[in-house]
Amino acid sequence: MKKRARAGHSIQTFEKATAATAHYVLRLYVTGSTPNSNRAIANVRKICEEHLLGKYDLEVVDLSLHPTLAQGEQILAAPTLIKKLPLPLRRFIGDMSQTECILLGLDLRKVD
Amino acid sequence: MEKTIQPTDVQPGIPKAPTGIEGLDEITCGGLPAGRPTLVCGEAGCGKTMLAMEFLVRGATEFGEPGVFMMFEENASDLTANVRSLGFDLAKLERKKQIRLDFVHIERREIQETGEYDLEGLFIRLGHAIDTIGAKRVVLDTIEALFAGLPNHAILRSELRRLFRWLKDRGMTAVITGERGEHSLTRFGLEEYVADCVLVLDQRVQEQISTRRLRVLKYRGSVHGTNEYPFLIGARGLSVMPITSLQLNHKASADRILTGIVRLDEMLGGKGVYRGSSVLVTGSSGTGKSSLAAKFIDAACRRGERALVFAYEESPAQLLRNMRSIGIHLGPWVAKGLLQIHSSRPTMQGLEEHLVVMHDLVRAFQPSVMVVDPISNLTLDSRETEVKPMLMRLIDFLKQQQITSLFTSLAIGGGPTPEDSQLGVSSLMDTWLLLRNVEFNGERNRTIYVLKSRGMAHSNQVREFILSDKGIDLVDVYLGGDRVLTGTARAAQEAQERAATELRVRDHRRKVEQLTSKRRAIDAQIAALHAQAESETAEVDFAIAQETLQAETSQSNIMAMARMRGGRIGDNGRTKGKQ
Numbered sequence: 001m002k003k004r005a006r007a008g009h010s011i012q013t014f015e016k017a018t019a020a021t022a023h024y025v026l027r028l029y030v031t032g033s034t035p036n037s038n039r040a041i042a043n044v045r046k047i048c049e050e051h052l053l054g055k056y057d058l059e060v061v062d063l064s065l066h067p068t069l070a071q072g073e074q075i076l077a078a079p080t081l082i083k084k085l086p087l088p089l090r091r092f093i094g095d096m097s098q099t100e101c102i103l104l105g106l107d108l109r110k111v112d
Numbered sequence: 113m114e115k116t117i118q119p120t121d122v123q124p125g126i127p128k129a130p131t132g133i134e135g136l137d138e139i140t141c142g143g144l145p146a147g148r149p150t151l152v153c154g155e156a157g158c159g160k161t162m163l164a165m166e167f168l169v170r171g172a173t174e175f176g177e178p179g180v181f182m183m184f185e186e187n188a189s190d191l192t193a194n195v196r197s198l199g200f201d202l203a204k205l206e207r208k209k210q211i212r213l214d215f216v217h218i219e220r221r222e223i224q225e226t227g228e229y230d231l232e233g234l235f236i237r238l239g240h241a242i243d244t245i246g247a248k249r250v251v252l253d254t255i256e257a258l259f260a261g262l263p264n265h266a267i268l269r270s271e272l273r274r275l276f277r278w279l280k281d282r283g284m285t286a287v288i289t290g291e292r293g294e295h296s297l298t299r300f301g302l303e304e305y306v307a308d309c310v311l312v313l314d315q316r317v318q319e320q321i322s323t324r325r326l327r328v329l330k331y332r333g334s335v336h337g338t339n340e341y342p343f344l345i346g347a348r349g350l351s352v353m354p355i356t357s358l359q360l361n362h363k364a365s366a367d368r369i370l371t372g373i374v375r376l377d378e379m380l381g382g383k384g385v386y387r388g389s390s391v392l393v394t395g396s397s398g399t400g401k402s403s404l405a406a407k408f409i410d411a412a413c414r415r416g417e418r419a420l421v422f423a424y425e426e427s428p429a430q431l432l433r434n435m436r437s438i439g440i441h442l443g444p445w446v447a448k449g450l451l452q453i454h455s456s457r458p459t460m461q462g463l464e465e466h467l468v469v470m471h472d473l474v475r476a477f478q479p480s481v482m483v484v485d486p487i488s489n490l491t492l493d494s495r496e497t498e499v500k501p502m503l504m505r506l507i508d509f510l511k512q513q514q515i516t517s518l519f520t521s522l523a524i525g526g527g528p529t530p531e532d533s534q535l536g537v538s539s540l541m542d543t544w545l546l547l548r549n550v551e552f553n554g555e556r557n558r559t560i561y562v563l564k565s566r567g568m569a570h571s572n573q574v575r576e577f578i579l580s581d582k583g584i585d586l587v588d589v590y591l592g593g594d595r596v597l598t599g600t601a602r603a604a605q606e607a608q609e610r611a612a613t614e615l616r617v618r619d620h621r622r623k624v625e626q627l628t629s630k631r632r633a634i635d636a637q638i639a640a641l642h643a644q645a646e647s648e649t650a651e652v653d654f655a656i657a658q659e660t661l662q663a664e665t666s667q668s669n670i671m672a673m674a675r676m677r678g679g680r681i682g683d684n685g686r687t688k689g690k691q
Binding site for chain 1 (some may be wrong): 214217218224225226227228229230231232233234235237239240241260261300338398635683
């Protein structure tokens with residue numbers, strides 16, 4: 001847990017703190033066991049273990065087994081990772097190989 | 113309630129899925145290619161979504177082919193509300209599992225690309241929707257919206273290619289809509305992937321009147337109409353003009369119908385015009401075009417046939433009143449339901465839309481006679497090049513339905529002869545009656561003649577056309593010298609003729625009488641001469657008798673003297689006496 005208490009930027013600091021302490025609800029939608037699916041599952045698990053240990057909830061859904069979810073969750077591309085909580089909702093599409101990009105999207109990295 | 117469509121010339125070739133859209137199946141000779149994707153492109157607001165939706169709804173309700181509507185721009189409730197105006201109840205169709213709606217929402221801001229991906233999610237979604245209702249048809253309404261939502265166009269393109277192939281493999285008859293691009297048919301070049309059939313929609317404003325048009329740009333493996341066809345989004349969905357456009361193979365009836373004007377029928381070979389033919393009546397203002405049309409209608413209604421009138425100058429009430437004034441009572445026919453009069457302002461819609469309205473009404477009313485009074489008002493603002501094809505389609509349609517049509521047209525001065533002003537449309541007409549004003553001797557009179565009438569012997573004579581409170585009558589004009597006389601001039605001339613004839617008759621009688629009396633005089637003379645001759649003969653006889661007597665007397669005297677003197681009668685004496 002990295003706390004950065006800096007003078008000023010109080011709001012930003014607060015947000016960061018919130019993000020850092022929030023519980024993450026993540027859903028990863030894949031389609032069967034394609035290379036992309038497999039890579040995405042591995043990559044997401046790795047990121048969660050490294051950065052969100054103990055405060056995340058990841059569910060991997062195979063759309064080919066649950067096709068109705070595709071419409072309900074507005075899934076188009078596969079694999080898709082949806083960050084349901086904390087808000088705002090974010091979607092990541094791809095094999096989740098660009099770790100930095102995901103960390104940014106999960107508000108785990110400060111924008112430089 | 114499946115409907116079988118029977119286009120007159122379905123080519124043996126690729127199987128087709130009828131759209132059920134009025135006119136479109138005729139243009140495409142049976143419908144869209146079955147089991148293949150069709151691209152429908154055009155600018156915003158030109159009716160792509162409506163066309164796609166009608167294709168789907170009609171497929172589900174009329175042809176037993178359920179369909180999936182996947183939309184990328186509008187959401188399902190908006191779309192449901194929008195098409196309710198066409199009488200499509202999507203909610204009900206969805207409940208009955210005939211149609212399935214899926215709104216694909218993409219929010220660019222939410223999406224982040226992190227490596228390789230594909231659109232398998234979309235495939236699964238679509239596949240699931242198809243399987244749920246057993247769909248045979250699919251609509252992807254502006255799938256190009258994906259290009260705005262997904263930054264990696266290379267992936268998107270290859271996935272779209274895969275999608276269309278996948279649809280084809282699954283045997284889906286698909287309609288894919290696309291927004292028109294600046295340099296290409298669609299903004300992102302979808303036409304590259306959907307190559308089987310491409311329809312282009314277009315909305316244009318001309319002379320402040322907007323018209324939607326449809327064109328079949330391409331149709332692999334099938335003949336199709338290549339023109340631009342106007343279409344209308346009406347109360348019952350789309351209506352593409354024309355209904356029959358590709359063929360010129362309508363039946364030609366040998367049945368003739370009377371025009372209602374006896375002398376005119378006489379001019380047309382005594383039997384009137386052919387059923388299903390088209391009649392053009394032209395003339396300048398006040399030549400009696402509408403009256404002639406009214407008589408035509410009246411005759412049809414008298415036969416118990418239905419007549420449909422499109423009046424572009426008069427309201428129905430005005431038309432009825434005016435025709436009453438010349439003894440044509442149309443009111444009862446309206447009351448009986450044999451006659452329908454539709455009046456509207458020509459400027460209310462474009463020509464095409466008027467014609468679409470005509471189609472709809474003709475289909476609904478099924479008349480056997482139709483009158484457009486006048487057609488020239490419709491064509492007033494339009495260019496001739498547009499008018500002709502439109503009229504051609506209308507006339508084709510009417511002929512197909514065996515409806516006899518009569519069009520009046522105002523001849524606007526300009527050309528050297530009235531014939532010139534109608535060059536564009538006249539060639540489409542089977543019979544052309546020309547009404548003309550003849551101004552002479554301080555009055556105007558109407559004349560009529562048959563300029564042409566296909567397929568029948570017809571009079572080449574000009575007749576005078578008389579409108580009175582007893583109706584319409586045609587009389588022979590006076591043809592004398594080098595002029596055709598009508599009206600009072602004709603009457604005057606005729607009176608003059610009569611006087612002259614009378615005079616001649618009297619003169620003749622007088623001459624005969626003279627001759628008779630002369631003859632009588634001669635006879636008398638002859639009698640007198642006879643009498644004279646007789647008297648002269650008598651005189652001569654008398655003279656001879658006298659002479660003879662004298663001679664005899666003198667002879668007997670000589671003999672008596674001789675006897676007295678005792679001498680002989682000599683030869684001299686006899687000779688002498690004989691002399």
